[in-house]
Amino acid sequence: MKKFLPVFLALVMLVSMTAVAAASEVVEILYLSSTILETPEGQYEAELIEKFNAEHPDIKVTVEGCAANDLNTKLVAMATANQLPAFVMGNETTMSALVDMDMVVPIEDLLDEEYIAGFVPANLAAYQIGDKHYGIPMFGGAQGIIYRKDVFEEKGLTEPKTWDEFVEVCKALTGDGKYGITLVGTKNSSGASRFQPIIHNFGCDEFYQDENGKWQTDIGSQKFTDALRAFTDLDVTYHVVPAGVVETGYPEAVALFTSGQASMIITGSNAIGAITTQVPELKGKLASMPNIPVERCVSMAGGFGFFVTTKDPAQQAAAVEYIKYFINTENSLNYAELTGRPPVRTEAMQSERVANMPEMAGFLKALENIWVSPTIEGYSEINDILGEAYQSVFTGQATVEEASARAGERAQAICDWANE
Amino acid sequence: MSSTRAPGVSLRRLRQHGTTAVFILPAVLTLAVLLLYPFFYGIYISFFRTNLVNKWKYVGLDNYVRAFTDPTMYASLLVTLKFTVFVVLGHFVLGIGLALLLNKEIRGRTFFRAVLVLPWLFPEVVVANLWKFIFNATSGLFNSALMAVGLLSEPMSWLGSVDYALGCVIFVCIWKGYPLVMIQILAGLQSISHDLYEAAIIDGANRRQSFRYVTLPGLRPTLIVTLILDTVWWFKHVTMIWMLTNGGPGSVTNTISIEIYKQAFEYQNQYGYSAALAVIVFLICVVIGVLQRKVLTRDE
Amino acid sequence: MTNKKNTGTYLVLSLCSLVILLPIIYMLSTSLKSISEILTAPKATLFPEQVTLEGYRNVMNKYPFFTYVKNSVYVVSVSTLVAVAFSTLAGYGFSRFRFAGRGMLLMFILITQMFPSVMLYVPYYKLLATWGLSNSHTGLILVYIANVIPFCTWMMYGFFNSISRELDEAAMIDGCGRLHTFFRIVMPLTLPGLISTTIYAFIQGWNEYMFAMIFTNSDTLRTLPVAIGQMSKSYSVYWNDLMAASTLSSLPLLVLFLFLQKYFISNMTGGAVKG
Numbered sequence: 002m003k004k005f006l007p008v009f010l011a012l013v014m015l016v017s018m019t020a021v022a023a024a025s026e027v028v029e030i031l032y033l034s035s036t037i038l039e040t041p042e043g044q045y046e047a048e049l050i051e052k053f054n055a056e057h058p059d060i061k062v063t064v065e066g067c068a069a070n071d072l073n074t075k076l077v078a079m080a081t082a083n084q085l086p087a088f089v090m091g092n093e094t095t096m097s098a099l100v101d102m103d104m105v106v107p108i109e110d111l112l113d114e115e116y117i118a119g120f121v122p123a124n125l126a127a128y129q130i131g132d133k134h135y136g137i138p139m140f141g142g143a144q145g146i147i148y149r150k151d152v153f154e155e156k157g158l159t160e161p162k163t164w165d166e167f168v169e170v171c172k173a174l175t176g177d178g179k180y181g182i183t184l185v186g187t188k189n190s191s192g193a194s195r196f197q198p199i200i201h202n203f204g205c206d207e208f209y210q211d212e213n214g215k216w217q218t219d220i221g222s223q224k225f226t227d228a229l230r231a232f233t234d235l236d237v238t239y240h241v242v243p244a245g246v247v248e249t250g251y252p253e254a255v256a257l258f259t260s261g262q263a264s265m266i267i268t269g270s271n272a273i274g275a276i277t278t279q280v281p282e283l284k285g286k287l288a289s290m291p292n293i294p295v296e297r298c299v300s301m302a303g304g305f306g307f308f309v310t311t312k313d314p315a316q317q318a319a320a321v322e323y324i325k326y327f328i329n330t331e332n333s334l335n336y337a338e339l340t341g342r343p344p345v346r347t348e349a350m351q352s353e354r355v356a357n358m359p360e361m362a363g364f365l366k367a368l369e370n371i372w373v374s375p376t377i378e379g380y381s382e383i384n385d386i387l388g389e390a391y392q393s394v395f396t397g398q399a400t401v402e403e404a405s406a407r408a409g410e411r412a413q414a415i416c417d418w419a420n421e
Numbered sequence: 422m423s424s425t426r427a428p429g430v431s432l433r434r435l436r437q438h439g440t441t442a443v444f445i446l447p448a449v450l451t452l453a454v455l456l457l458y459p460f461f462y463g464i465y466i467s468f469f470r471t472n473l474v475n476k477w478k479y480v481g482l483d484n485y486v487r488a489f490t491d492p493t494m495y496a497s498l499l500v501t502l503k504f505t506v507f508v509v510l511g512h513f514v515l516g517i518g519l520a521l522l523l524n525k526e527i528r529g530r531t532f533f534r535a536v537l538v539l540p541w542l543f544p545e546v547v548v549a550n551l552w553k554f555i556f557n558a559t560s561g562l563f564n565s566a567l568m569a570v571g572l573l574s575e576p577m578s579w580l581g582s583v584d585y586a587l588g589c590v591i592f593v594c595i596w597k598g599y600p601l602v603m604i605q606i607l608a609g610l611q612s613i614s615h616d617l618y619e620a621a622i623i624d625g626a627n628r629r630q631s632f633r634y635v636t637l638p639g640l641r642p643t644l645i646v647t648l649i650l651d652t653v654w655w656f657k658h659v660t661m662i663w664m665l666t667n668g669g670p671g672s673v674t675n676t677i678s679i680e681i682y683k684q685a686f687e688y689q690n691q692y693g694y695s696a697a698l699a700v701i702v703f704l705i706c707v708v709i710g711v712l713q714r715k716v717l718t719r720d721e
Numbered sequence: 722m723t724n725k726k727n728t729g730t731y732l733v734l735s736l737c738s739l740v741i742l743l744p745i746i747y748m749l750s751t752s753l754k755s756i757s758e759i760l761t762a763p764k765a766t767l768f769p770e771q772v773t774l775e776g777y778r779n780v781m782n783k784y785p786f787f788t789y790v791k792n793s794v795y796v797v798s799v800s801t802l803v804a805v806a807f808s809t810l811a812g813y814g815f816s817r818f819r820f821a822g823r824g825m826l827l828m829f830i831l832i833t834q835m836f837p838s839v840m841l842y843v844p845y846y847k848l849l850a851t852w853g854l855s856n857s858h859t860g861l862i863l864v865y866i867a868n869v870i871p872f873c874t875w876m877m878y879g880f881f882n883s884i885s886r887e888l889d890e891a892a893m894i895d896g897c898g899r900l901h902t903f904f905r906i907v908m909p910l911t912l913p914g915l916i917s918t919t920i921y922a923f924i925q926g927w928n929e930y931m932f933a934m935i936f937t938n939s940d941t942l943r944t945l946p947v948a949i950g951q952m953s954k955s956y957s958v959y960w961n962d963l964m965a966a967s968t969l970s971s972l973p974l975l976v977l978f979l980f981l982q983k984y985f986i987s988n989m990t991g992g993a994v995k996g
Contacts, residue, residue: 033938038951040959044783065938068951074686078843078935081473082850086938098689102474186581188669245558245578247670252958253557259760262559275957280757382688393671396583437818440899444814448807448870449826455867456833459844463836473843519737522730534982535975536738539745542974544928544946547967550953551748554960562747562765596740601921605876608917612883642879650834650872657837660930682839692843699840706835 028319029061030087033076035069036305041278042340046327053326060319073098080104087311088320092304093127093374094190094381096136099308101378106309107133111321123371124345127302130376136306137324138345140271140336143291143300143367144198146182147258147272147360148265150288160290160363164231167293171241174264181241183254183263184232186395188388191251194301195267196232196387201372203228204296207383208375208416216377216416220386221409224296229408230401233394247392259283267292269303270364273341289363291370300367301374304345337361343368379415386411467696476690484697493672493680494698501676504591505656511595512651516602521636523603524610541600549664552593556580580666586673590665594655605647606640613639645717652713653706677702752776752964759960776961780969783962784948785940790973793944796858796933797926800865804922808870809915812877813903817889827878834871842935849936856938864932869922876921880914881907916984920977927974945970 032050036042043066050062065086067075072091079085080102089095099105108117108128117125120138128136152174153159161167171181185192200207205219205228219225236242243249243257251268258266259280266272270289277284292300307324311317326332333344334354343361344350355361374380390408393399399407467485470478488494523534540548555562558578567573579589613636621631659678662668668675668683677698684695747767751759753776754769762770780786815827845864846855854860884907892902908915930946937943949970952963 031938039954039956063939066940066951067934067938068954071934074842075935077473077686078846081843082847082855084850084855098472101472101476101690104474188667243559244576245581247581248553248556248558248578248666249581251956252954255957256760257559260560260762271956279957279959280760282757379689379691385683385687388667388669389671392669396581396670396673398583398671398673438820441814441818441820443900444810444818444903445826448811448874449830451807451863451867452830452833452870455845455848455863456836458848459841460833460836462844462847463840515737519734522734525727525730527727527730531979531982533734533738535979536741537734538978538982539741539971539975541924542928542971542978543967544930544949544970546930546946546950546953547748547963547971550963551744551967554751555744555747557765560762560765562767565765596744604917604920608913609879611913612880612911639883642882643876646831646872646875646879649831650875653835657835659839678837678839681837685839696840699837703836707832710831710835 027059027061028315029063030311030316030319030323032062032064032320032323033067033072033086033089034064035067035072036090037064038066038068039275041274042336042342045336045339049327049332050323053323057322060322062319062323085310087313087316088307088309088324090139090305090307092306093136093302096128096306096308097130097376097380099310100130100135100376104310105135106312106317107135108137108309109133111309111317112137116325119346119348121345121347121350121368123302123368124304126371126373127304128306129373136308137321137328139305139307139324139328140333140340140342141345141368142270142303142343143364143371144195144267144269144303145289145291145300145363145367146265146267146293147276147287147289147363149261149286151286152261152264153288161293164293164295168235168239168241171235171265172239175239175241179261180243180257180263182235182265182267183249183257184235184242184246184267185249185251185254186236186246186391187248187250188385188392189250190381190384192391193384193387196391197383198267198292198299198301198372199232199295200225200228200387201299202292202295202297203231207412208377208380210375216419218409218412218416220412221405225408226401226405228295229390229394229405233391233401236395237397247395270341270343270361271303273360274339275341287360289360291363291367297370299370299372302371303364304342377415378419382411382415386415463696463699466693467700469693470690471693472690473692480693484694485701487694488697488701493675494677494701496672497675497677497680500587500672500674501656501678503587504594504658504662504674504676505652507591508594508598508655509648509652511591512599512602513648515595515599517606519599520603520606520610523607538600538604540597541604543597545597545660546664548593548597549661552589552596553580553665556589581670583670583673586666586670590662590674593665594658594661597661598651598655602647602651605643609640609643610636641717645714648717649710649713652709656706656709657702748964749968751960752968754961756959756961776959776965777969779959779962780966784952784966786948786966786969788941789943789945789948790970792858792942793927793970794973796861796865796944797923800862800869800926801919801922803862804866804869804873805915805919807866808873808918809877809908809911811870811874812879813881813907815874815878816881817886827875830871830874833867838931842931845932846935855936856942858937858942861933861936861944864936865926865929868929868932869925873918873922876914876918877911880911884910912984916981920981923977924974 037046047064050064054061072095076089076095076098085104096105121141124138124141125134128134128138156173158170158173161170174181185195203224205222205224207220208216208218211217236246243262249257254266255272255276257263259276273287291298309317309320311320328345330346330349330352333346333349334352337343338354338358341361343355343365386408390404393404394401468479468481470480519537523530556579558564558576558581563579564573564576579585617635618631621635626634657678659682662674662676662679663682666674668679681695681698681702684691684698750768753772755771755773755775758770815823849855849860854863889902889907892906897906928946930950933944933947934950937947949963949966952959952966
């Protein structure tokens with residue numbers, strides 16, 4: 002080992018020097034992505050990057066994968082050492098952490114006005130903080146409900162329009178070891194983000210600023226309690242949910258849906274791609290609808306964005322070049338057809354090819370009423386607060402009122418913390 | 422004469438110090454270089470409200486005050502305590518028992534050794550995934566098996582049950598961790614001389630007495646270190662609990678280390694508070710270690 | 722009498738083996754199922770309806786699996802070698818020399834294991850970045866060395882303590898130097914301990930996830946646990962791929978263990994050690 006070390010070091014130096022010499026005209030940019038690890042998204046994008054690099058000899062995009070669950074941990078470590086990649090992709094949580102660390106370039110500094118105006122407004126809204134946007138939408142989408150069209154037809158059911166109808170449909174679908182809907186009951190963002198639209202639609206604003214600019218919360222209010230009761234009753238009272246709801250994470254819920262044990266699932270449109278890739282027999286048997294309306298009918302944004310973190314203008318330009326390539330009409334439509342993740346540009350959305358994806362209809366409708374999460378410091382704790390609330394009701398540790406009160410206390414603590 | 426001897430002595434001392442340094446320093450320096458900075462960094466940020474990059478607000482002892490006035494902290498400490506006691510107990514009962522059995526001259530010994538060490542060979546990520554898959558309420562093997570033999574009439578959510586989740590997590594952690602203890606004890610048993618057993622038999626000791634007076638004292642050095650570190654490691658354990666239950670359902674398996682992890686990487690800008698909790702855990706671990714060592718060495 | 726005892730022994734060993742083997746058999750069988758069988762079967766079955774190598778093929782084709790294996794072997798071998806060497810030296814040093822601060826240093830080594838590792842990720846990363854070692858195997862090796870030294874040192878310290886000092890003294894009177902005595906006389910006697918310590922260090926590194934996840938970015942640098950961890954995706958889990966990869970990744974360890982176990986379990990040192 003020792004003998005080879007100098008040789009090895011010399012080699013490394015030689016290689017890196019030649020690399021630097023050769024690269025003097027090539028802008029190399031590093032891109033951190035979590036979808037690059039997913040199937041079928043990853044393979045598609047890896048091939049796209051290869052194609053992009055071949056078509057742009059002056060740019061070299063290198064992609065590195067990081068599991069979505071570890072993305073935040075990794076970004077923090079990288080940011081503290083000032084070693085962030087040129088750009089990353091992620092959701093609003095990723096963005097708000099990056100913005101908080103002052104590590105992300107507003108898109109107004111990267112793109113001209115005309116180009117920005119070409120985004121579907123709902124997709125862009127998710128990345129707005131103050132009067133600037135910090136993320137370039139990567140793919141759009143809103144949360145909704147995917148259901149088994151064939152099972153609905155077999156039982157003569159139609160899309161429910163009120164919460165009561167929804168409960169009836171769930172009951173009608175339950176029986177013979179099959180259940181109406183699978184809920185994600187784990188205590189994490191995956192579970193909480195599927196409960197959030199229900200509290201929104203019951204008329205509860207999780208965080209908002211009053212006229213004095215002070216943060217307030219509706220969590221713990223009567224409306225919140227009602228939403229929590231409606232949600233947990235699906236399992237506790239009506240038993241229309243498969244056993245083990247609190248240990249059902251998103252992949253488990255998808256498995257319950259694909260195996261036919263549940264006929265509905267709350268999800269983003271991307272699940273269509275994931276499901277039909279794994280179980281091709283389900284192609285053509287799926288349909289989608291927006292969330293169940295109560296006082297209002299809004300949806301969580303289901304899209305992801307690109308966040309440009311590099312301060313170097315040449316690298317910024319290169320990153321933008323790639324991002325524009327990824328979301329151009331042709332590529333984003335290909336991506337949408339493969340994965341069920343809709344395009345973010347108005348032009349692409351107007352394409353006939355979008356109209357030819359019938360299973361997307363519900364999600365596209367949901368896109369019209371997107372809920373924009375507030376940007377309060379400490380917001381990400383909401384996942385744990387909501388998770389604890391529904392889990393303690395599901396497991397019978399607390400009554401709905403007790404769980405609601407406890408969630409209210411925790412949410413108030415976040416307001417106090419942010420108001421300090 | 423003394424004046425001529427004195428330099429000789431110190432020279433010898435010096436040489437001895439040199440030799441000592443050759444043996445001790447590589448390990449100690451590696452640890453010092455790598456661990457002192459993270460350690461003080463952790464203590465330092467526990468006095469701040471910060472995002473670790475551009476926001477640093479000195480808050481004095483606020484984070485500690487918050488920790489000690491937060492009922493969540495006491496609840497999670499209690500969970501941690503239960504978790505650690507049962508896991509470590511399980512490791513040692515199984516580890517020592519199986520090591521003694523595997524030390525016997527029996528047929529098929531290699532087979533049993535190979536099988537019983539298996540859980541140790543899998544990454545924690547894999548073990549947690551595997552058991553989560555097995556315990557799954559609707560499609561898990563465990564429920565299928567129990568229902569097939571008629572012990573259970575309808576699917577049961579094990580990891581989602583207030584009564585069983587902690588037990589299941591403890592079981593999985595015992596399953597994963599006992600081989601380490603078993604192997605260390607097996608190795609320890611090898612370094613006890615046969616002569617000692619022979620001497621004990623000559624002195625008229627029966628099996629139990631020779632275990633009490635020869636085996637146990639011979640294993641003591643191994644046992645003490647393994648016990649202290651095993652306790653500390655599982656007190657701080659995150660990965661498998663996180664993957665199995667995320668600290669739920671509710672907060673049934675929310676150990677203090679899970680709380681630290683959540684505060685640092687799930688919530689926003691709580692590194693300071695998270696670090697304060699970490700310092701508290703560190704102090705508790707030190708106390709546990711010192712106590713265990715005191716108790717076990719006094720026994721001699 | 723002996724026979725009766727052995728029946729009990731076998732009973733306990735078999736029962737425990739069953740609890741260990743069942744999940745592992747299930748893992749193997751899952752690795753041999755197709756993903757659509759796993760996702761559409763209404764009930765879990767211990768054995769696959771139809772055996773397919775789909776999972777193994779996916780692991781080999783979709784991922785640079787051999788690169789992961791190579792990375793793991795390299796990082797873990799180097800870190801184990803260095804850590805065990807340092808720990809053996811230190812263990813002997815602590816056992817044989819009396820010097821000021823000895824107890825303190827021993828305690829310091831133990832205490833380094835007591836700080837929650839969640840708090841180590843960020844400062845470690847900063848430290849390695851300052852040295853230009855983030856996203857490198859060298860950085861990971863350093864961290865692994867520091868991670869296992871404490872346990873290894875204390876184990877070796879215990880093993881050296883169980884060997885009589887008279888042995889060293891006799892050797893030194895015979896004219897052997899300290900180092901010579903250490904390498905030629907004392908160390909061979911601790912072989913069982915040395916090997917079990919090595920196995921510990923190796924397994925610890927082979928299975929480590931978080932540090933490897935944070936300190937390496939490129940796919941070409943990734944180690945096995947990170948690769949496996951990333952197979953459990955957030956949108957869909959390909960259980961068959963995951964289980965196939967897990968099986969493949971633990972095979973080298975099993976072989977290593979089977980090869981090494983005879984060295985530390987055959988009572989080879991029994992007669993030589995005087996208590």
